[in-house]
Amino acid sequence: MLNQIHQGDCLEVLATLPEDCVDLVYLDPPFFTQQTQTLRSKALQVYAFEDSWDSMPAYLAFLKERVCAVQRVMKPHATLFLHCDRHASHYIRVMLDEVFGYDRFVSEIIWTYRRWSHSTRALLPSHQTIFMYANGDDYTFNDIFLPYSETTNLDQILQKRERNPHGKTAYVHDEQGEIILNGEKKGVPLSDTWDIPYLNPKAKERTGYPTQKPLLLVERILQLASHEGTLVLDPFCGSGTTCVAAHLLQRHYIGIDQSPAAVHLTRQRLENPIRTRSAVLEQGREAYHNLPDYVVNILNTLPVKLVQRNSGIDALYDSYVEGKPIVIRVQREGESIHHAIQKLQQAGAKKHAYAMILIAQERYQPMLEGLAELPSSVIVVESLPLMIQQQLQRLEEGIPY
Amino acid sequence: MLNQIHQGDCLEVLATLPEDCVDLVYLDPPFFTQQTQTLRSKALQVYAFEDSWDSMPAYLAFLKERVCAVQRVMKPHATLFLHCDRHASHYIRVMLDEVFGYDRFVSEIIWTYRRWSHSTRALLPSHQTIFMYANGDDYTFNDIFLPYSETTNLDQILQKRERNPHGKTAYVHDEQGEIILNGEKKGVPLSDTWDIPYLNPKAKERTGYPTQKPLLLVERILQLASHEGTLVLDPFCGSGTTCVAAHLLQRHYIGIDQSPAAVHLTRQRLENPIRTRSAVLEQGREAYHNLPDYVVNILNTLPVKLVQRNSGIDALYDSYVEGKPIVIRVQREGESIHHAIQKLQQAGAKKHAYAMILIAQERYQPMLEGLAELPSSVIVVESLPLMIQQQLQRLEEGIPY
DNA sequence: ACCGTCCCTGAATCATTGG
DNA sequence: TCCAATGATTCAGGGACGG
Structure with missing residues (x-):
């Protein structure tokens, strides 16, 4: 089957496809937000579509009709991934139970991300739901393993365990009492909550199309439930992320969208498929921890907020004075007080x-350092271990308080 | 309203309560798993209940009847939190829409945790859903803020921004080109995905009752949507986590459970509530369980080893002097210095x-406390926050070094 | 009651500066 | 010339406000 991008209502386009031809479907329909989604900033082209239906039943009827049409073209071992947000996810899943059957439900994937915030009397919405349904008992599923988390005791996991006659498992040792290794471990099996950064407003990957999904999210879905050379369908392809992901992972694809602009954009994107780099995706959030442990430990005893990306300031005091912040720095190992004060002062003044x-x-001996004329707004406080050391020394030398 | 633990079907017990008396409801009904849940407790008492209903409609009818009974006793500004798993969450939310109304939906809370077991041919289930519904337009909601992301330029968002005529926001500067401050920052509003470690199987908190929920989870819910002195209801209280959380947070509570064993267990737990700290942070380090966070934070900055089960000493210095140990204690919140010194001295002498x-x-003002004649081996060192506070006060009053 | 307008918001990128 | 540091940018929101 050749790769195709169709313009039109997917209901009509799907009718032209043969039965049982598709191996995986990713379905990202308009949400039931009752708003018009537009994005005009980046490209000159303004993309817009309406998330407006008269009612929830009308929306669900619209969706169900199309999901049924999708099911017709799915192979028996194919799976469907339906992406929805909090407004209608429950009704959508009920509908999917009706179409595929309650027992064909495989997983509820929670995509979580961090987002710009706002103030409201509710929790900050920061997840979307993807339902995975299988079209038959025997569906394609590839095990995916992620690296162990940093808190895992790797040494222990690598040890061999056995069940003793009483049914308890225990680590086994050889005659010398040495532990026995368990061979290579694959990692942690992929869970159903995926922490993938939201497609950042400034990301090059952004096409200017609203609702664009991160490539990594769709790639993970394709890797999870399809093989190379199989056919992927996206009936609401929008900016074409699914098609690009399929292309990059050597899958065939069929993309459909009602909007001519979206179809044009998808074709354009496919001519030069780009996977942009994302620091946070590639290195993880841990990579942004710039502060050494001993600094974090000290700051943890204070009512402050940590600052990770300023080389002069390590933390901000929680409370302001006269509308101004109070900034904090911890002297580094091997750093002179002179240097520490200089960096702090520069950053703090800004x-x-x-x-x-x-x-x-x-x-801290200002006279010796020639720093006696420090501005009064710079405060030097000795750390706890230092003060204790001094007190102990005083005790040893027999000097009274 | 007094605290109560009732044994019986919540439907009947709720009928005995007056209307509009409850401020928050946490509802953790049996899941629709079609299995019997059992777990052998430490006391060899077997707690069991049947998760078996003939069908989903029967299960939902059971639940709806009880949710309606719950709604009757809820005050207008009260909120309900319904905890469900993936088998029925969508049908439950549809039911909640019917009882409370679609517009009374507030948040879909995703509780995520890490698990070890490996399920086949599906993603490892590692989340549960909690639906939050309000009983009226004006409901209790306390803002909770968490730390900023590591990837945020925290020092940068202190600056004021404005939108120009083209709708673009930019940082503003004064005539001198200096930045303008934007006031105090509180942190990031709590999101609707909560990463809270699953109850550590070895934690003291574990009572042996199936489906026990972490105290941290329930505490967060109470803090989010209720005030001190208000009344919390848990119609399926099980092992009594909600009642313990309410007790610890100075809320009143009504707990109901059908099982006499559960009611007995809840009452037992309330007599001696044990609170474990988040397990991921200090896996296997039992010593931390007895010490409050702020004490552990302070000790983490020192070259010491923590001491367990000694009410006078919190830690031992790594190095000895003249073959003798150096012992450390952190003054507790609400504890007088006098008392702290006494306990330390007693334990240290031993x-x-x-x-x-x-x-x-x-x-520390020895003269005022009448403690001037302390033995010289007792050293009082002021904690870092205290020293900083004093320096800031000095600055405010314009007193030079 | 219902618009459109304007504001505030933090994450994570791109862009520019500085050595 | 090339990193590292940090300044600039913008968004599948949501409330307040004024007409």
Whole structure:
């Protein structure tokens, strides 16, 4: 089957396809938000569509008709992934139970992300739901393993375990009492909650089409439930992310969208399929932890907020004074107090700090350092271990308080 | 309203309560898994209940009847949290839409956790859903803020921004080209996906009752949607986690469960509530369980080893002097320095300590306390936040170093 | 009651500067 | 010339406000 991008209502386009030809379907219909979605900033082209239906039943009828049409073209071992948000996800899943059967439900995938915030009397919505349904008992499913989390005790996992006659499992040892390794471990099996960063407003991957999904999300779905050379269908292809993902992963694809602009965009994207780099995707959020452990430990004892991306400031005090922030820096190992104060002062001045606090790891002797004329807004406080050390020394030398 | 634990079908017990008396409801009904849940408790008592209904409609009818009874006793500003798993969550939410109304839906909370077992041919289920519904337009909702993401330029968002005539936002500067501050920052509003570790199977908190929920989860719910002194209802209280959480957070509670064993267990637990800290943070480090967070944070900055089960000593210094240990105690919140020193001295003397160090959380004024004649081996060191506070006050009052 | 307009918001990127 | 640091940008929101 050749790759195809169709313009039109997917109901009509699907009718032209033969039965049992598709191996995986990713369905990202308009949400039931009752708003018009537009995005005009990036490209000159303005993309827009309406999420407006008269009622929930009308929306569901619209969707059910199309899901049924999709089911007709799915192979017996094919799977469907339907992407929805909180407004209608429950009704959609009930509908999917009707179409595919309650027992054909495989997984409820929660896509979580962090997002710009707002103030409202509810929790900040930061997830969307993807329902996975199979078209038959025997469906394609590839095990995917992710790296172990950092808190896992890897040494222990690598040890061999056996069940003793009483049914308890225990780690086994050889005659010398040494542990026995268990061979290679594959990692943690993929769970049904996926923490994938939202497609950032500034990402190059953005096409200017509203509702664009991150490539990584769709790629993971294709890898999970299809093989190379199989056929992927997206009846609401929008900016064409699914087709691009299929192309990059050597799958065939059929993309359908009602909007000529979307179809044009998809074709354009496919001519030069780009997977953009994302620092947070590639390296994980841990990569942004710039502060050494001993600094974090000290800051954890204070009512502050950590600052990860400023080389002069390590934290901000929770409360302001006279509308100005109080900034904090911890002297680094091997760093002179002189240098620490300089960096703190520079960074603090830029932020119009009310006060700048340096937590010193060594004795602070302004006279010796020639720093006696520090501005009064710079405060040097000795760290707890340092103070204890001094007190112990005093005790040893027999000097009274 | 007094605290109550009732044994019986909640439908009948709820009928005995007056209308509009409850401020928050946490509902954790049996799941529709078609299995019998059992778990052998430490006391060899077997708790069991049947998760078996003939059909989904029967299950939903059972639940709807009870949710309606719950709604009757809810105050207008009250909220309901219904905890369900993936087997029936969509039908339950449809039912909640019917009872409360589609517009009374507030949030879909996703509780995620990590699990180890491997399910075949599906994603590893590692989330449960909690639906939050309000009983009226004006419901109790307390804003909760969490730390910013590591990837955020925190120092940057202190700056004021404005939108220009073209609708683009940009940072604003004054005539001198200096930034303008934007006021205090509170943190990121709590999102609707909660990553809370699943109850550690070895945690003390574990009572042996099936489907027990982490205290942290329930505590967060109570903090989110109720105030101190209000009344919390749990019609399927099971092992009584909700009642324990309410007790710890100074809320009143009504707990109901059909099982006499569950009611007995709840009452037992309320007599001696144990609260475990998040397990991921200090896996296998039992010592931390007895110490409050702020004490652990302070000790983490010192070269010490934590001490378990000693009410006078929190830690031992890594190095000895003259073959004798150096013992450490952190003054507790609400504890007088006098009392802290006394306990430390008693415990330290038993260990033949070379020195005893008290880390004070408040100003230490020996003369005022009549403690001037302390033995020289007792050292009082002021904690870092305290020292910073004093320096800031000095600055505010314009007193030089 | 219902618009459109304007504001505030934090994440995570791109863009520019600085050594 | 090339990183590293940090400044600039913009969004599948949502409320307040004024007409």
